[in-house]
Amino acid sequence: MSDEMVEAAWAALARQGARLKAARIDSLFAADARRFARFSREGAGLLLDISKNRIDEEALAALLALAKGAMLEEARGRMFSGERINVTEHRAVLHVALRAGNDAGLVVDGHDVLPDVRAVKARVEAFAEQVRSGAWRGFTGKPIRHVVNIGIGGSDLGPRMAAAALSPHLADDLALHYVANVDGADLAGVLDRVAAEETLFIVASKTFTTQETMANAASARAWLRDQGAEEADVAKHFVAVSTNAQAVAAFGISAENMFPFWDWVGGRFSLWSAIGLSLAIGLGSEGFEALLSGAREMDGHFLEAPLAENLPVLLALTEIWNRNIEGHRARAVVPYDERLALLPAYLQQLEMESNGKRLGLDGEEALHATAPVVWGGAGTNGQHAYFQHLHQGTDVVPVDFIAAIAPDHGLAGHHRLLMANLFAQGEALMRGRASPDGNPHRAFPGNRPSTAILMDRLTPERLGALLALYEHKVFCLGVLWGVPSFDQWGVELGKELAGSLLKGTGVPSGLLGWYNSRARQEDKL
Numbered sequence: 001m002s003d004e005m006v007e008a009a010w011a012a013l014a015r016q017g018a019r020l021k022a023a024r025i026d027s028l029f030a031a032d033a034r035r036f037a038r039f040s041r042e043g044a045g046l047l048l049d050i051s052k053n054r055i056d057e058e059a060l061a062a063l064l065a066l067a068k069g070a071m072l073e074e075a076r077g078r079m080f081s082g083e084r085i086n087v088t089e090h091r092a093v094l095h096v097a098l099r100a101g102n103d104a105g106l107v108v109d110g111h112d113v114l115p116d117v118r119a120v121k122a123r124v125e126a127f128a129e130q131v132r133s134g135a136w137r138g139f140t141g142k143p144i145r146h147v148v149n150i151g152i153g154g155s156d157l158g159p160r161m162a163a164a165a166l167s168p169h170l171a172d173d174l175a176l177h178y179v180a181n182v183d184g185a186d187l188a189g190v191l192d193r194v195a196a197e198e199t200l201f202i203v204a205s206k207t208f209t210t211q212e213t214m215a216n217a218a219s220a221r222a223w224l225r226d227q228g229a230e231e232a233d234v235a236k237h238f239v240a241v242s243t244n245a246q247a248v249a250a251f252g253i254s255a256e257n258m259f260p261f262w263d264w265v266g267g268r269f270s271l272w273s274a275i276g277l278s279l280a281i282g283l284g285s286e287g288f289e290a291l292l293s294g295a296r297e298m299d300g301h302f303l304e305a306p307l308a309e310n311l312p313v314l315l316a317l318t319e320i321w322n323r324n325i326e327g328h329r330a331r332a333v334v335p336y337d338e339r340l341a342l343l344p345a346y347l348q349q350l351e352m353e354s355n356g357k358r359l360g361l362d363g364e365e366a367l368h369a370t371a372p373v374v375w376g377g378a379g380t381n382g383q384h385a386y387f388q389h390l391h392q393g394t395d396v397v398p399v400d401f402i403a404a405i406a407p408d409h410g411l412a413g414h415h416r417l418l419m420a421n422l423f424a425q426g427e428a429l430m431r432g433r434a435s436p437d438g439n440p441h442r443a444f445p446g447n448r449p450s451t452a453i454l455m456d457r458l459t460p461e462r463l464g465a466l467l468a469l470y471e472h473k474v475f476c477l478g479v480l481w482g483v484p485s486f487d488q489w490g491v492e493l494g495k496e497l498a499g500s501l502l503k504g505t506g507v508p509s510g511l512l513g514w515y516n517s518r519a520r521q522e523d524k525l
């Protein structure tokens with residue numbers, strides 16, 4: 001389809017927006033007893049409910065027409081077949097290969113990548129079992145009790161979030177720690193709590209050049225030596241996950257202690273690769289495989305379900321509606337599950353680093369607004385903090401509510417309370433309320449959109465499906481907005497300037513001069 005036809009589909013969508021401008025979501029519900037059934041779908045063990053967004057059948061048809069017109073299905077095929085769809089970096093985008101079934105094959109540039117994927121996964125899982133069983137020993141002969149993942153961004157957020165989400169499934173006698181920040185308080189806080197002889201450090205970095213990770217890894221190694229380990233003992237306490245074998249070797253980690261991955265795995269899509277090593281140690285190979293299988297189920301659903309039944313497509317189209325037609329600049333992610341408290345941070349990177357772009361694939365200004373600000377936190381806590389803004393603020397912020405039907409704890413009554421709050425908030429946002437006593441400050445405007453994603457339990461399989469759902473949503477939005485979702489040049493400038501300032505070659509701004517003089521005074525104290 002031509003660009004003109006895609007723009008015609010956008011124009012048709014804008015007309016739907018104008019038609020529904022005065023509509024209320026609660027009235028759409030009142031007018032249609034089957035609204036929930038019409039606007040909810042199940043796939044890969046998840047329920048997606050978009051019925052509390054201000055759309056109707058005609059608007060959804062226009063959204064689906066945009067997806068068709070933008071050749072979303074063809075683009076999806078290109079990703080799954082290993083084409084170099086990351087055009088700005090000339091790379092394939094193949095995180096789906098990391099969770100492909102054992103009988104699958106995927107040839108990229110004449111090479112089947114799946115045997116490599118399987119071989120590394122087998123090494124990851126075998127190593128995880130060695131650590132879990134106590135066969136892998138520290139320098140005094142004791143088994144490992146603490147695993148410290150040193151990494152940042154995609155080399156941190158995925159495994160950190162998933163470890164918290166799946167905490168009931170982790171080994172009891174192993175503690176997982178995550179250090180990301182170059183602020184020494186982060187690493188120091190962990191080192192204070194672990195014994196060197198029982199600690200394994202995983203240096204996780206796709207590039208193995210990231211300043212924060214390299215600084216933390218060097219300090220951790222120096223600390224290990226200070227705690228009595230010899231240079232030869234370092235191999236018992238340090239392993240690496242990276243695509244950069246040379247830099248790993250230069251750091252002093254040998255090839256047998258390095259778990260590779262490939263340039264076609266983006267950092268924010270890398271949880272499924274060896275970057276998930278800490279998680280594999282916590283979960284064991286069975287649990288890690290279950291996570292992959294849940295993602296694989298969602299991959300299958302995304303590939304095969306018709307657009308109108310397809311969860312990632314519908315989630316993406318809902319965002320198109322809220323962002324581009326209704327003009328909402330932010331979206332809140334509110335899991336009603338304490339274990340998913342880190343999901344908003346994970347999705348921030350996934351969505352904002354992928355689609356926070358102002359130029360289209362052709363290098364020209366993007367024609368439509370792209371990724372909204374993604375933020376949020378666990379419910380019910382948010383109700384006592386930022387929900388005031390969601391209900392009565394001047395900006396409308398669509399919300400994603402996420403929850404499991406059944407908990408994994410035995411505390412009676414809590415889950416009913418939790419879920420009652422989730423349902424109440426979606427209703428309150430949608431319905432609003434007139435002031436009960438004429439005081440205008442007590443009125444709720446309502447008509448505020450929300451989306452719900454529910455699953456039976458928060459298992460490794462369901463978490464895998466949930467994360468794959470959002471990954472594919474991000475892909476769909478990249479296609480619909482026409483932006484390069486798989487690069488992240490926007491992080492470069494700040495990194496370069498920090499480098500120059502460290503070398504003393506940066507141009508000091510007023511603030512730096514003030515800081516330097518104060519820091520000199522502090523040094524004298």
Ligand code: F6P
Nearest residue numbers: 153154155205206207210267491
């Ligand atoms: O600075 C952004 C970024 O490049 C992310 O895209 C990436 O996930 C993170 O840094 C960490 O990179 P690496 O794994 O190479 O250390």
